[in-house]
Amino acid sequence: MGGAMLARWIADGADPANIVAIDPGAPDVPAGVTLVAAPPEGRPDVLVLAIKPQLLDAVAPSLASTNPDVLVSILAGVEEATLAAKIPARAVVRAMPNLPVAIGRGVVALHTTSDDARVRDVAEALMAPLGLVEWIADEALFHAVVALSGSGPGFAYRFIEAMAAGAAALGLPAAMAERFAIATVEGAAALAADSDVGPAVLADRVASPGGTTRAGLDVLDHGAAMRRLVADTLTAAARRSAELAEAAR
Ligand SMILES: NC(=O)C1=CN([C@@H]2O[C@H](COP(=O)(O)OP(=O)(O)OC[C@H]3O[C@@H](n4cnc5c(N)ncnc54)[C@H](O)[C@@H]3O)[C@@H](O)[C@H]2O)C=CC1
Ligand SMILES: O=C(O)[C@@H]1CCC=N1
Known part of the structure; x- marks a missing residue:
């Protein structure tokens, strides 16, 4: 799913030189995107977490020092509070995309408890090229969203x-x-x-x-x-x- 989002961002004009993909599985990434097996030094503006939910505890320690401005998680089920407790970040945004984001015709539900307008703007701008983007105020509804548009x-x-x-x-x-x-x-x-x-x-x-x-x-x-x-x-x-x-x- 991370690859589908990345493909759309690049097709929409994002500069691949500004993107680092962290994946020890060495997947194909679009030309110009830097692929690394482990988090590099430095603090990213946005860190998109696209691992399987079951890997969270194994992966979180390696992300502890990245301290992104905005952590965007697409993990099915996993709650904002869980993410915030395991991965330090200034703000956490949950996103539930679906596969047609690859062609800009997906659905992306967003949720955050952050009241920082800049965090919301960053998340919205990131997701806008992927398709229909809507905020879900009540995080409990995310299970229904995962079932409807995610799956x-x-x-x-x-x-x-x-x-x-x-x-x-x-x-x-x-x-x-x-x-x-x-x-x-x-x-x-x-x-x-x-x-x-x-x-x-x-x-x-x-x-x-x-x-x-x-x-x-x-x-x-x-x-x-x-x-x-x-x-x-x-x-x-x-x-x-x-x-x-x-x-x-
Ligand atoms: N497949 C879909 O349509 C959707 C998936 N999601 C969410 O996206 C996440 C990924 O799901 P899929 O793309 O289906 O799984 P996937 O297995 O295709 O992709 C997971 C990726 O994580 C990488 N990975 C494994 N260990 C890692 C590590 N230690 N650090 C960094 N990367 C690592 C793998 O190499 C792989 O490229 C899940 O949390 C799922 O809930 C959300 C919405 C839709
Ligand atoms: O099947 C899954 O768990 C993921 C989440 C939504 C779609 N695919």
Whole structure:
């Protein structure tokens, strides 16, 4: 995820000479970005923490002397207070991005208890090129955000896969089914984003009375099957976020 954010920052015009990536795994980084295995000397303006939540305790000691102005954490679950206790920084901002930030069409939720306007400005300016950016005042809601927009692309990809598989089972060549499924979801989402009515009304607009869409929607709606499945999916993801928070405390 750190790589996806970095790719977008560079594409948006950030100067790679100003960026140091710290990763002992030696991933590919954009040209001009300095890659190091351990934190270098010096105090960064912003330190973006993009390790797995389970690695926090192992990694935190190596960051103890970096003392950034703003620590931005994208770790699922892990709370601001936990981060502040383990990594010294002037301010901590939690961010929950998602994978489409790579093309500037992601969602980034932000949270901080800092009342320093400059900290908020720095976080907003950093995230602006990545997509839709919104502040979440109540940190407890971050578990829902992780489930919805953080994990959501994974759920959307499963739905696209299922649409394509369903069409292939009806005889459409698999590659064509995948192309059509992706373009259908992309177009439907773009129209919804541009519309002054909600998705329920749009679904009804697609469904001609007595037609094919209604026949399909009846299957999704029977016993609220789709709603239940999606609610259970998001609940499981949010529960896992809470577990990660607890384990990191
Ligand atoms: N994958 C996603 O779509 C999203 C992930 N996140 C968060 O991003 C974080 C990373 O997740 P992924 O990118 O999926 O995992 P990943 O395993 O792909 O990336 C983790 C990176 O951390 C590096 N790393 C390991 N030990 C390190 C150390 N000691 N110091 C510095 N870097 C080290 C690894 O080499 C790797 O490049 C997690 O906290 C996750 O909750 C948040 C939103 C979305
Ligand atoms: O699966 C995960 O834990 C991360 C956080 C949100 C999306 N991916």
